[in-house]
Amino acid sequence: MMLSRVADSMFWMSRYIERAENIARFLDVNAFLHLDLGDTVEEQWDPLIAVTGDEDMFRERYGKATRDSVSKFLMFDDEYPNSIMSCLAGARENARIIREYISTAMWNEINKFYLMVQDAPREMSSEATSQFCEEVRLGAQLFVGVTDGTFSHGEGWHFARMGRLLERADKTSRILDVRYYLLLPTVSDVGTPLDIVQWSALLRCASALNMYRAQHGRISPSRIAEFLLLDADFPRAVRHCCDVADRSLRFITGTPAGTFRNNAEKRLGRLRAELDYTAIDDVFNEGFHEFIDRLQLRLNEVGEAIVENLLAPQKILQSQSQSQSQGSWHRRPMEQPE
Amino acid sequence: MLFTNYDATSAYDEMFAKTGGPRRGTELLFDRLGKLTGVELQHYQNTAMATMRSLGITFNVYGHADGTEKIWPLDVIPRVIEHDEWRLVERGLKQRAMALNLFVNDIYNDQKCLRDGIVPRELIESCEVYRAQCQGLKPPKGIWTHISGTDLVRDKNGTIYVLEDNIRVPSGVSYVLENRAVMKRAFPRAFEGHAILPVEDYPERLLETLMHCAPDGVSDPCVVVWTPGIYNSAYFEHSSLARQMGVRLVQATDLVVHDERVHMRTTRGLARVDVIYRRIDDDFIDPTVFREDSVLGVPGLMDVYRNGGVTLCNAPGNGVGDDKAIYVFIPKLIQYYLGEDAILPNVPTYICENPKERAYVLEHLSSLVMKPTNASGGKGIVLGPRATRAELDEVRAAILEDPRNYIAQPMLQLSTVPTVVDQNVEGRHVDLRPFILYGKEIYVLPGGLTRVALRKGSMIVNSSQGGGSKDTWVLANKGH
Numbered sequence: 098m099m100l101s102r103v104a105d106s107m108f109w110m111s112r113y114i115e116r117a118e119n120i121a122r123f124l125d126v127n128a129f130l131h132l133d134l135g136d137t138v139e140e141q142w143d144p145l146i147a148v149t150g151d152e153d154m155f156r157e158r159y160g161k162a163t164r165d166s167v168s169k170f171l172m173f174d175d176e177y178p179n180s181i182m183s184c185l186a187g188a189r190e191n192a193r194i195i196r197e198y199i200s201t202a203m204w205n206e207i208n209k210f211y212l213m214v215q216d217a218p219r220e221m222s223s224e225a226t227s228q229f230c231e232e233v234r235l236g237a238q239l240f241v242g243v244t245d246g247t248f249s250h251g252e253g254w255h256f257a258r259m260g261r262l263l264e265r266a267d268k269t270s271r272i273l274d275v276r277y278y279l280l281l282p283t284v285s286d287v288g289t290p291l292d293i294v295q296w297s298a299l300l301r302c303a304s305a306l307n308m309y310r311a312q313h314g315r316i317s318p319s320r321i322a323e324f325l326l327l328d329a330d331f332p333r334a335v336r337h338c339c340d341v342a343d344r345s346l347r348f349i350t351g352t353p354a355g356t357f358r359n360n361a362e363k364r365l366g367r368l369r370a371e372l373d374y375t376a377i378d379d380v381f382n383e384g385f386h387e388f389i390d391r392l393q394l395r396l397n398e399v400g401e402a403i404v405e406n407l408l409a410p411q412k413i414l415q416s417q418s419q420s421q422s423q424g425s426w427h428r429r430p431m432e433q434p435e
Numbered sequence: 436m437l438f439t440n441y442d443a444t445s446a447y448d449e450m451f452a453k454t455g456g457p458r459r460g461t462e463l464l465f466d467r468l469g470k471l472t473g474v475e476l477q478h479y480q481n482t483a484m485a486t487m488r489s490l491g492i493t494f495n496v497y498g499h500a501d502g503t504e505k506i507w508p509l510d511v512i513p514r515v516i517e518h519d520e521w522r523l524v525e526r527g528l529k530q531r532a533m534a535l536n537l538f539v540n541d542i543y544n545d546q547k548c549l550r551d552g553i554v555p556r557e558l559i560e561s562c563e564v565y566r567a568q569c570q571g572l573k574p575p576k577g578i579w580t581h582i583s584g585t586d587l588v589r590d591k592n593g594t595i596y597v598l599e600d601n602i603r604v605p606s607g608v609s610y611v612l613e614n615r616a617v618m619k620r621a622f623p624r625a626f627e628g629h630a631i632l633p634v635e636d637y638p639e640r641l642l643e644t645l646m647h648c649a650p651d652g653v654s655d656p657c658v659v660v661w662t663p664g665i666y667n668s669a670y671f672e673h674s675s676l677a678r679q680m681g682v683r684l685v686q687a688t689d690l691v692v693h694d695e696r697v698h699m700r701t702t703r704g705l706a707r708v709d710v711i712y713r714r715i716d717d718d719f720i721d722p723t724v725f726r727e728d729s730v731l732g733v734p735g736l737m738d739v740y741r742n743g744g745v746t747l748c749n750a751p752g753n754g755v756g757d758d759k760a761i762y763v764f765i766p767k768l769i770q771y772y773l774g775e776d777a778i779l780p781n782v783p784t785y786i787c788e789n790p791k792e793r794a795y796v797l798e799h800l801s802s803l804v805m806k807p808t809n810a811s812g813g814k815g816i817v818l819g820p821r822a823t824r825a826e827l828d829e830v831r832a833a834i835l836e837d838p839r840n841y842i843a844q845p846m847l848q849l850s851t852v853p854t855v856v857d858q859n860v861e862g863r864h865v866d867l868r869p870f871i872l873y874g875k876e877i878y879v880l881p882g883g884l885t886r887v888a889l890r891k892g893s894m895i896v897n898s899s900q901g902g903g904s905k906d907t908w909v910l911a912n913k914g915h
Contacts, residue, residue: 099701100685101689101700101701101702102688102689104702192676193665193670196674196678197674197677197683197684198683198684199658201678205489205490208490271756335545
């Protein structure tokens with residue numbers, strides 16, 4: 098039993114940390130890609146904005162998408178709710194709301210993590226950017242590790258884990274999308290032979306290269322898509338994320354697996370079942386973008402149902418509601434707290 | 436040498452006697468500090484502040500553009516209180532706490548002290564924070580002032596005075612705990628060889644105090660801390676105390692009255708709350724009783740309280756006891772209720788409500804300190820000797836307009852403690868806020884919060900106005 102308001106903050110604190118980590122991964126995947134491509138192709142930063150950011154907002158504030166402008170937008174723009182800086186501020190603000198509830202070690206890590214991002218120089222070389230993204234990833238993983246090691250694995254912990262995995266499911270699908278969007282603009286291109294190095298870079302940015310190799314051996318784009326979307330065991334795979342989020346949901350509600358008593362359970366259970374019974378060919382038949390777009394929509398619906406069914410009392414806390422994303426996204430907007 | 440040019444003569448210095456040597460009890464600290472260079476001392480100071488920052492030990496300042504959250508300022512040179520002197524202060528504080536509690540209870544029940552003419556009835560009736568709604572209440576165990584913080588100052592002649600009582604929602608205790616913890620981490624060698632009374636058991640004792648006054652018939656009470664929210668100036672403290680006691684921190688929106696009890700909204704439905712350590716003013720407890728325009732309160736809560744279904748700590752209405760015009764009567768009330776002389780003296784105080792005293796105050800504005808009777812945080816205080824002509828005229832008009840709202844006191848020369856200033860040490864003025872818990876017995880936290888005015892010559896110690904703080908050591912060895 099916990100305060101609904103506290104559960105809400107656990108959920109969002111955790112999501113924001115995961116979001117920051119994934120934004121760092123987005124930046125990394127693109128930077129690596131351009132290193133691998135060398136001078137053969139002009140650097141493409143628009144897709145990163147298209148897939149991960151608010152395109153209108155970006156255009157209005159920065160104009161042309163360059164390495165500099167995109168990095169600034171995604172790393173430090175504190176008016177953009179999904180920048181790494183904003184995510185850390187949001188995570189810390191939620192942690193501050195429940196500081197008495199989380200462990201001291203969790204608070205210390207999140208505060209240090211926030212200060213690290215806040216203190217980082219706003220102008221960075223590409224090496225420094227890469228280093229910074231690495232630190233953000235490590236900071237996020239350290240926080241998760243400290244949470245696991247110092248916070249009782251009860252209801253609150255499950256709210257945090259559920260938030261983290263729903264966020265991760267959404268972001269893994271986006272990372273994959275960046276790559277496909279960039280290199281395979283039409284469905285018919287899927288499956289054409291591409292540089293192994295580039296695909297390896299994608300896997301590495303999802304920390305998935307070794308696990309993929311062990312599972313599938315040779316690099317193949319459709320296998321990679323399969324691995325990152327449908328693998329049951331890889332911790333960043335969408336299906337795995339949905340499985341674990343569902344387990345946490347059921348720990349919280351006490352409803353047995355395979356049944357449902359509210360919309361959150363119904364929607365997540367359905368999504369989980371669909372992923373269990375989908376082959377990668379089905380994905381390509383539907384259309385890769387189309388599948389991912391639908392996936393993101395459904396993840397958002399799960400998030401909404403969780404707010405409605407479990408965190409609803411939060412809705413009356415108008416005075417402290419957190420910022421909403423404005424404007425339209427080229428892709429589905431990332432979820433924001435109520 | 437750090438202390439070569441230290442000036443210990445402009446006020447009573449807590450560390451050095453007028454003759455220049457360390458006072459009894461501070462010899463060892465003097466020896467430890469004396470071995471450091473200014474650069475080394477500054478290094479410890481910087482480490483302490485870096486630790487404060489990385490641990491997120493903060494306070495909020497209203498109306499600041501650069502974010503409301505500020506790092507809590509700690510000066511690494513501790514303020515030492517010698518054992519025997521502390522025992523006297525402690526006895527004085529317990530005596531005062533007991534009398535204050537009896538007074539508040541008397542006001543809301545028999546009003547004997549009014550009938551016997553100890554306190555003028557008009558003063559109570561004109562008191563802004565007197566709550567008629569609390570008349571006739573008998574809180575569990577007869578306790579109204581569970582947690583209090585009494586501000587002490589030491590004047591030039593060395594006498595310790597009570598400057599004011601705080602029995603509504605006194606804050607600062609969490610910083611006593613954090614200061615000690617940060618000091619141990621950042622400046623451990625200062626502690627070597629010292630035996631200092633611990634402060635770390637405060638949260639345990641606070642919880643004990645809160646559980647002690649649970650409603651009748653509740654054996655395993657659910658205790659919560661009620662905060663106005665993260666933008667409140669003392670939010671850090673609310674959160675910190677809840678965490679250290681292991682109880683829930685709630686906001687008004689978490690609470691609801693149902694079935695004649697107070698409950699909190701949880702993910703599993705409603706859960707009953709028995710004791711509320713409220714860190715919110717009376718006005719905002721229950722909009723149906725106190726302030727209808729309040730969005731912060733819990734409708735119906737006062738009814739539950741009045742029927743004994745929940746305990747509020749501190750009790751609503753007890754602000755009548757720390758009204759600055761009532762303050763004058765506390766020594767008399769100690770005599771009246773306890774038959775004892777007050778151990779800790781009051782600062783001589785003029786009540787502007789009294790025509791004779793008002794005339795004196797108006798004649799001597801430029802040498803007195805004028806204080807509103809019901810404000811906190813140093814708001815509205817006018818220091819006569821440092822005020823401009825216009826400020827004096829303003830306070831004169833204010834006193835004439837509403838004399839009940841003002842008292843005046845002579846300007847005290849607060850004592851000084853060596854303080855780190857740019858790789859050097861200079862004396863800065865301090866006060867002291869000890870914390871007192873009124874439960875099964877009365878407990879005084881050893882030491883308390885030493886606040887220090889960081890600007891040279893300044894007597895303003897409030898953290899919202901450039902004040903800092905110091906770890907406060909009460910030496911454990913008798914007759915050290």
